[in-house]
Amino acid sequence: MAKKLKILIFPDPRLRKVAEKVSKFDKSLQNLADDMLHTMYEAKGIGLAATQVDHHIRLVVMDLSEDRNEPRVFVNPSYKVLKNHNLFEFEEGCLSIPGFNETISRPDKIELKWQDINGKEHTDEPEGLLTVCIQHEIDHLEGKLMVDYVSALKRDRVRSKLLKDYRR
Numbered sequence: 001m002a003k004k005l006k007i008l009i010f011p012d013p014r015l016r017k018v019a020e021k022v023s024k025f026d027k028s029l030q031n032l033a034d035d036m037l038h039t040m041y042e043a044k045g046i047g048l049a050a051t052q053v054d055h056h057i058r059l060v061v062m063d064l065s066e067d068r069n070e071p072r073v074f075v076n077p078s079y080k081v082l083k084n085h086n087l088f089e090f091e092e093g094c095l096s097i098p099g100f101n102e103t104i105s106r107p108d109k110i111e112l113k114w115q116d117i118n119g120k121e122h123t124d125e126p127e128g129l130l131t132v133c134i135q136h137e138i139d140h141l142e143g144k145l146m147v148d149y150v151s152a153l154k155r156d157r158v159r160s161k162l163l164k165d166y167r168r
């Protein structure tokens with residue numbers, strides 16, 4: 001059975017770690033991906049990076065489908081911004097920053113590379129929400145968060161609020 005993992009909340013310093021490349025495509029990777037998908041569905045998110053559940057490896061799960069029945073796994077994802085891109089504004093949320101929504105501008109045309117759970121390599125030029133979401137998730141793997149795109153004043157307000165609400 002899949003386990004529900006604890007999602008780290010900003011400003012937990014573990015969210016700032018840079019994730020390591022995955023090189024072993026074994027049962028424990030599969031188990032972590034399953035646990036992350038379960039955790040993402042329980043939290044009603046559309047994506048989750050391993051960093052958010054305190055595993056500092058380059059693993060992302062996602063489900064962008066209406067019916068929540070199209071789980072996807074991205075191992076070692078990376079992207080290049082295409083030359084003919086435009087900036088696309090989208091209101092984002094983050095399971096590690098509950099209650100905070102902000103419109104973020106990101107490039108709308110990327111070449112995405114990743115490996116699947118078996119280590120097989122894939123390349124795609126995604127469209128729409130996947131483009132936004134994978135950039136958000138790869139930011140997590142680099143220790144970067146949505147709050148880094150807003151003013152220091154706003155970031156400090158969010159930090160104080162979450163420290164109060166999620167005091168350990």
Ligand code: GNR
Pocket residue numbers: 044045046047048049052091092093094095096132133136137140
């Ligand atoms: O559930 C999520 N929704 C979302 C909406 C807009 C842009 C990105 C996202 S990802 C987020 C889940 C999350 O925090 N992933 O890291």
Ligand code: NI
Pocket residue numbers: 093094095096136140
């Ligand atoms: Ni997030």
